[in-house]
Every structure is written in C-alpha cells, then in structure tokens.
Amino acid sequence: MLNFPMKFSVKSAAQPGIHVNWQTSTISTDQALPSAVPVQFGGLGRAFSPEDFYALSISNCLIGTFKVYAEKSSLQFEEITCDCTLDVDRNEQGVPWMSKVDINVQLYHPSSKEKAEALIKKTIRESMVLNSIKTETNVHFEIIQ
Structure with a gap:
C-alpha cells in the first residue's frame, strides 16, 4: 500500500556564469548529476539541462x-x-x-x-x-x- 502524500527532495548548487556547469543530487542517492545550461540557450551543454x-x-x-x-x-x-x-x-x-x-x-x-x-x-x-x-x-x- 502506498502512503500519500510523499516527499522527494533534490539539491543543486552553482557558481556564476552560463558556461560553468553545476551538480544536482537527491537525498536518496550519493551520486551527483552534472547539470548545464544547454547550448540552445548559450551554455556549453555537455551535461544534463x-x-x-x-x-x-x-x-x-x-x-x-x-x-x-x-x-x-x-x-x-x-x-x-x-x-x-x-x-x-x-x-x-x-x-x-x-x-x-x-x-x-x-x-x-x-x-x-x-x-x-x-x-x-x-x-x-x-x-x-x-x-x-x-x-x-x-x-x-x-x-x-
């Protein structure tokens, strides 16, 4: 049986600049995902937008x-x-x-x-x-x- 409501939390921290990627993570894992402003918006890409x-x-x-x-x-x-x-x-x-x-x-x-x-x-x-x-x-x- 599922119990509602449920909560999921994420965290991101970034330095200034659209060409500087940042890290995103969840409380359920210790793995961070690289995040970026996509090329379509002037960023470098090469990470998840x-x-x-x-x-x-x-x-x-x-x-x-x-x-x-x-x-x-x-x-x-x-x-x-x-x-x-x-x-x-x-x-x-x-x-x-x-x-x-x-x-x-x-x-x-x-x-x-x-x-x-x-x-x-x-x-x-x-x-x-x-x-x-x-x-x-x-x-x-x-x-x-």
Missing part, C-alpha cells in the same frame, strides 16, 4: 510506473524502452515553455499481449508526471512480440 531532466522525468515515470504494474500483475517482458522528444517554444504571450513532448515506448516480448495492453493503458492514465504537466503529450506504445 533542465529540459533534459524534464523529458527524463516523463520517460522514467512511464517506465517506472509500467514496471510496478507489470510486477504486481506477474507480466514478464524482455525490455521496455522510451524515447522522448521535447519541444520548447513560446506560448501566446511570448513566454518560453515546454509546448509538446512526443513519447515512444516499446515493450519487447511480453508474456501476455492482452495483459500488456491493459497495463499500458493504466500506466498512461496513472503516470504521476503526465498527470502533473500542462505540456501537450503524445504517447505511442508499441508491443514487439
């Missing part, structure tokens, strides 16, 4: 949610992959925002195609990140037997 983390949170939430439901339903599968493409644009007021994300998920060799299809629908409906964003989302799931 906030836009990367945004798309990664969508991808990882879909995969994690599916894995939980598959485990609880005894669905076996070989692999699940997820590719996201995030569009950054300006809205009607000229403010930059994450306007659209195209998500392609491939599920390889599930033990039951019918069960996999039901769990895919449940995953999309109950993905916490997808339920929390206003970005237009296009999710495409493919089952590969």
